[in-house]
Amino acid sequence: MTNYRITSCRICKSSKLYEFLSLGSMPAPNKFLAKEELRKKEHYYPLRVCVCQNCWLMQLSHVIPPKILFRNYLYIPSTSETMLTHFKSLSEEVMKALALKPKSFVVDIGSNDGTLLSLFKEKEMETLGVDPATNLAFVARMRGIDTMDNFFTYTLAEKILSHSGKAKGILATNVFAHIDDLHDACRGVRMLLDNQGLFILEFPYVLDLLENNEFDTIYHEHLSYFSVTPLLRLFREHDMKIVSIQSIPVHGGSVRMYVAKNRSHYKETHVLSDFIEREKVKHLDSNSPYDDFHHRVEKLKKELANHLKRLKKREKRIVGYGASAKGNILTNYCNIGTDILDYIVDSIPFKQGKYTPGKHIPIFPENRLLRDMPDYTLLLAWNFAYEILKKQWIYRERGGRFIITVPHLRIE
Numbered sequence: 056m057t058n059y060r061i062t063s064c065r066i067c068k069s070s071k072l073y074e075f076l077s078l079g080s081m082p083a084p085n086k087f088l089a090k091e092e093l094r095k096k097e098h099y100y101p102l103r104v105c106v107c108q109n110c111w112l113m114q115l116s117h118v119i120p121p122k123i124l125f126r127n128y129l130y131i132p133s134t135s136e137t138m139l140t141h142f143k144s145l146s147e148e149v150m151k152a153l154a155l156k157p158k159s160f161v162v163d164i165g166s167n168d169g170t171l172l173s174l175f176k177e178k179e180m181e182t183l184g185v186d187p188a189t190n191l192a193f194v195a196r197m198r199g200i201d202t203m204d205n206f207f208t209y210t211l212a213e214k215i216l217s218h219s220g221k222a223k224g225i226l227a228t229n230v231f232a233h234i235d236d237l238h239d240a241c242r243g244v245r246m247l248l249d250n251q252g253l254f255i256l257e258f259p260y261v262l263d264l265l266e267n268n269e270f271d272t273i274y275h276e277h278l279s280y281f282s283v284t285p286l287l288r289l290f291r292e293h294d295m296k297i298v299s300i301q302s303i304p305v306h307g308g309s310v311r312m313y314v315a316k317n318r319s320h321y322k323e324t325h326v327l328s329d330f331i332e333r334e335k336v337k338h339l340d341s342n343s344p345y346d347d348f349h350h351r352v353e354k355l356k357k358e359l360a361n362h363l364k365r366l367k368k369r370e371k372r373i374v375g376y377g378a379s380a381k382g383n384i385l386t387n388y389c390n391i392g393t394d395i396l397d398y399i400v401d402s403i404p405f406k407q408g409k410y411t412p413g414k415h416i417p418i419f420p421e422n423r424l425l426r427d428m429p430d431y432t433l434l435l436a437w438n439f440a441y442e443i444l445k446k447q448w449i450y451r452e453r454g455g456r457f458i459i460t461v462p463h464l465r466i467e
């Protein structure tokens with residue numbers, strides 16, 4: 056199960072890549088293990104981050120073959136109220152922006168279990184999901200969402216075009232950063248998109264990642280860490296333009312972007328210059344913000360490890376909350392094993408009864424937290440802090456405390 060090291064930037068193809076952070080070798084972040092797999096050899100892959108010295112795209116240096124990461128996938132956004140509400144508002148905004156009528160064709164790249172597309176289907180749109188996870192494509196089809204269990208590529212886009220025609224809307228939430236060949240994907244989007252259509256993508260924003268020390272969102276599924284400047288270059292190279300852009304709070308701070316063909320009636324948004332200007336002011340076109348981030352990550356790692364060690368010395372019981380990919384990065388990078396966390400609770404049935412990759416921490420349903428009343432709970436899904444702390448108000452009433460690491464270490 057080899058991985059390979061990139062030799063050039065994913066967007067501008069420059070070979071000048073400055074590696075500024077290594078998180079060591081890591082198992083694939085969503086490869087949760089059944090009990091009988093614990094004895095098997097786990098594959099570890101280098102997790103190292105570089106920034107292109109030409110277009111300033113932040114990106115991983117090593118790529119794990121996507122089939123290993125995505126064919127059987129356990130991330131299901133629809134298990135969180137936060138994401139369900141988010142998808143509802145996104146679908147309403149897109150339907151308004153495109154003035155979508157019944158029978159309009161909408162494609163979702165990385166459609167997961169079909170939750171987002173079901174909101175368009177309810178409004179009688181023609182929908183098609185594209186997702187390589189065979190397990191999730193099955194769930195989507197069961198709920199009536201046509202889904203191609205495959206990776207989105209130019210070739211697949213040709214097949215969709217010949218079968219269903221041009222798409223009025225193409226969605227891509229938390230997937231564009233997962234794609235290795237961005238140019239092939241752009242060619243596919245441009246060919247499939249109606250001339251007056253919109254490509255709507257959402258992705259974690261690199262400035263939020265850097266400023267909030269969100270190092271645990273750096274993992275093998277996320278090949279790119281987008282700022283607007285390199286993306287503008289990418290879309291312009293494919294005769295497309297950014298016509299709307301906004302910051303959104305999900306996943307630690309993200310951006311929602313609307314892209315159209317240059318020939319469409321849409322105009323490039325003036326907000327674009329605000330984002331480009333802000334990225335210049337924050338010197339994202341120099342190595343210093345990335346080096347500073349590296350130093351803060353090392354400091355946070357030491358601070359968290361010392362804090363947890365002190366609690367264990369005082370014989371406090373600690374568990375984790377949210378068996379997330381980011382949680383697996385945090386536990387493996389900060390060497391937090393079952394010597395620190397007795398177990399992790401999680402709401403996803405797929406994950407319960409399994410063990411985390413690398414540290415093999417057992418995962419139980421959420422209701423174990425109140426039953427056991429551990430002294431502290433390390434929040435491994437901090438992007439859902441509001442929802443989870445609200446849900447676990449009784450635990451906190453009874454004296455339980457959450458340890459939250461982002462943007463800085465605190466107890467709530």
Ligand code: DWN
Binds near residue numbers: 136376
């Ligand atoms: O890009 C990606 C980001 C957006 O999400 C994917 N590649 C992978 C995924 O990362 P993640 O695994 O860190 O995702 P989540 O959604 O942040 O993980 C949250 C975990 O917390 C899930 O396993 C569900 C769990 N959870 C819970 O136990 N109780 C979540 C909520 C809201 C809860 O109340």
